[in-house]
Amino acid sequence: MKDMQEEIKLVSGDKTYSAAFDHTDTSKVFLDEKLYEFKVLKEYNDNVKVISVNNKVFTVKINLEDQDSIEILTTGFGYKYDIKTATSSLLEKFVRQSGKGKGKVNGIVAPMPGMVVKVNCAVGDQILENDKLVIVEAMKMENALASPLSGTVKKINAIEGKAVDKGTVLIEIE
Amino acid sequence: MFKKILVANRGEIAIRVMNAARELGIETYAVYHEVDKHSLHTISADYALEIVGDTPKQAYLDAAQIISLAIENDCEAIHPGYGFLSENASFSKACKDAEIKFIGPNEYAIEVMGNKTAARELMQKAGVPIVPGTKERITDLDLAKEIATEIGYPILLKAAAGGGGKGMRKVEKESDFVDSYDAAQREARNAFGDDTIYMEKYIVNPKHIEIQILADEHGNCVHLAERDCSIQRRHRKVIEEAPSTVLDEALRAAMGKVAVDAAQACHYVNAGTIEFLLDKDKNFYFLEMNTRLQVEHPVSELITGVDLAKEQIKVAAGYPLPFEQEDIVVSGHAIEARIYAEDATNNFMPDIGTISYLRNPDGIGVRVDGGIERGDEVSINFDPMLAKLIVFGQDRAEAIEKMDAALSSYKVVGSITVIPFLKAVMQSDKFRNHYFDTGFIESEFDFKVLDEMKSKGEVYAAAIAAFAYNLNKNTKKVTPVNPKPSDWKSKRLNNMREF
Structure with missing residues (x-):
């Protein structure tokens, strides 16, 4: 591969897309070997762009906070991709092999900011997948959050009556 | 007529009321908490008054503060909108005591209809059919369980002070009762600051039909036909339409008469709504009365031609209703869809974010009652409803086509919205063919359709992601650190100075 060309992987859940492009020509992307051509029709503040993709028009907000992930917001849906470059893939492989990689946290993560109303479990409890372990109130509605897996409650970080931020690990499960 | 009114609310309803006031030549006063300084309702008003509170919500609930602002600014009336202070009897009374007109019913009507148990009693006396259940607050759980068994499961637990689906739980079996x-x-x-709970029989998959009424201070009361609000998630309405496809003229007249009777039983003045459950055999039961203007009032406005917000203000100013029952004629079909910042693919979880781009749909028969503009924040402080999209067609089929098209034109970028979900409902056969009740979203709607819609966009989103990634790298490389500013502007200014 020439210097000006790059291939990355975009990972969203169980789907992975391969994207290839040339740094000297940003108007084209090969996604899973299919050609997509781009025109930026209009740009607004706050990373909003109107883009035509093979002449189909999209108004999107592009959040590229770091080089590791990217979020595309459309009307109604949000798409988030982890970006794996040649370097990041190598690095990951190295970390995995050396056994120092921090595993993905298993447990319940706050899907949005809110207030913990009730915790329905204690450390050491045996729980089943879909058990509703914690209730978080957001925007005046109570949301019962279910466990994504079966196991044992390892740690409880949620405190009743306390506010939590989006992404906080509320309950850790082994 | 009033010269100045204060609107004690925020978002789309505050703007809706201010628009109505302007048509009547009234100056409008908005109230806003610091977090709403930039909000559309604040900047749309003629005057904007800051209110304070420990939380933004508490500021909007601070009756004393709002009333003293109204006095200070010579506002003759206060419109409460919906939510916040709208169904607060002591606020209605406090307004009266301060000689400020409350644009809504008197405290007696709010109090009696706001207390579900008192309302049931009054309605029963007035001959309005009610759902079997308890009249008193539940105090003894064992006794409550006995009554539940007597009525028969499933039962519904409801907050006496409730509304909007809050404090409401369906109980399928006795073992779930306590939780x-x-x-x-x-x-x-x-x-609501009141934890009184009562229970009633859960009518399985009923239609939610409500009748809009309007009453003046001179004893006149008319109904403005029905709204069908059966499409609900978590007991909260999301799509409403008028008229309903299941009511014929006779049933409309019958329910309308009962609604007027109900309003008169509590000496009601101003706009109000009587909600009913309609079962499969077309039996209808009184559910509750909402003693305020409702979110979904526009559909009634479109099929009757009556501007409810304007009539509310006129009634409060002492005018008699300008029409009688026989003048109210239903024509065409209207549908409202609430644009919530919620993720329908994830159990309608509310979302937050900055609305970085917004373009409302328009065209014949398309109305947007909006509360946001580009750059506004969707925060956890308030309800996640961004706007209401309302369409009017000659008939239901045309209204559905219009709604579907308008949803496609709607662009809201920055937070997840229910727009794709609303589109999917418009396209579902069951909705199109009128086969829906309050169980529609829970049991009839096929959420796979939404997942398919999402994955359809996924490939394009991935392509855009790759494009943006490359563009970002590229921009970094080619943009000089200190780009020399273009001097066209100063040149132009110099040229202009010569004249």
């Missing part, structure tokens, strides 16, 4: 009761009570306490 559901606790949850309902907690939600009620947080939302």
